[in-house]
Amino acid sequence: MQHLVVICHPKQRSFTQTAAHAYATSVEALGHEVVVRDLYHLQFDPVLGADELPSAGNPAIPAAVRREQSYLADAGAVAFFYPLWWGFMPAMMKGYIDRVLSCGFAYALQGDDIVPLLSGKKALIFTSSEVSMTELRRSKQWHAMRVLEEDNILSLCGIQLLDHLHLPSVKPGLTAQTVETYLEVVRNAVQEHWGAQPVPVG
Ligand SMILES: Cc1cc2nc3c(=O)[nH]c(=O)nc-3n(C[C@H](O)[C@H](O)[C@H](O)COP(=O)(O)O)c2cc1C
Structure with a gap:
């Protein structure tokens, strides 16, 4: 299976980067293929332009966004790695979602209905925070994050979230x-999610 690892952290020697590379190395050790997309290193532009809006009729999706969409299209699994900034994902990560999970690629609009277009793909989310889990729950940030990121974004596109591991x-x-x-x-x-997966030969 091909895994897409999306990293959102500006510092190469950060905890987030280290955790993402541990994931990539472990998945490769199981014989799976891994594509790492380090958004800051790629200088991914998170700002969605007017031409990309679904209301533009026939949105013009820039080549850089199409490239990320093709990695996502090829992947059976995607793992997201980012820190919690102000109780949510960093703006760079949000911009990736705004632009890459575009209408016509990740979902389609049919009247009032939203039709998921990425069904069959599985995801894992890895996040970290400075505060403790107790504080995240007390402040309801954990609840808010899960509702917004998991029950909304991923499921709307048909991506099955296997787990959200918060450190x-x-x-x-x-x-x-x-x-x-x-x-x-x-x-x-x-190991838990991919250890028992059959590895393609050749
Ligand atoms: C702009 C900014 C906002 C942050 N907001 C939060 C926050 O709301 N809650 C929290 O627990 N930590 C917050 N932090 C701390 C980071 O979550 C923490 O440093 C990170 O998870 C550590 O991982 P890293 O070494 O990969 O950066 C924030 C950090 C930055 C830079």
């Missing part, structure tokens, strides 16, 4: 032991 209390001074424990969470998720 809390990621802040300066994080011990190497905690980092390793978290990377093990990522590797275990790979």
Whole structure:
């Protein structure tokens, strides 16, 4: 199976990047193919232009967006990695969703109905925050994030969310032991979801 790993973090040596590369390495070790799209490194433009609006009639999708759509079209699984910024995904990640999950590619409008176009694909979300899980739940950010990102965005496109793994209390001074424990969470998720998958020959 082909896995698309979408990374949203500006710093190469960040926890988010490290976790994403642990995922990619683990999936490759199982014999699967991986395509990594590092949005900041690619200098992906997150700003959706007027020409891309569904109301434009025949939206003009730029080549850079079409490229990302083709990676998503080819993938059986997609893993998103990003930190929590102000209780939500970073603007770069949101811009990827705005532009890449476009009308006509990720979903279609039929009268009042929204028809998912990416059915059959599976997703995993990996996020991190500075605050604890207790605080995320108390402030209802966890609930809000799940409703918006999982029950809305992915399901609307037909993508089945297998799991959302949140790694809390990621802040300066994080011990190497905690980092390793978290990377093990990522590797275990790979084993759990993809370990028993048949690997294509050739
Ligand atoms: C602009 C910005 C906003 C942030 N907002 C939050 C927040 O709302 N809640 C939180 O727990 N952490 C917040 N943080 C902290 C990050 O979530 C945390 O540093 C990150 O998860 C650690 O992973 P990293 O090393 O990959 O950046 C914010 C950080 C930045 C830069």
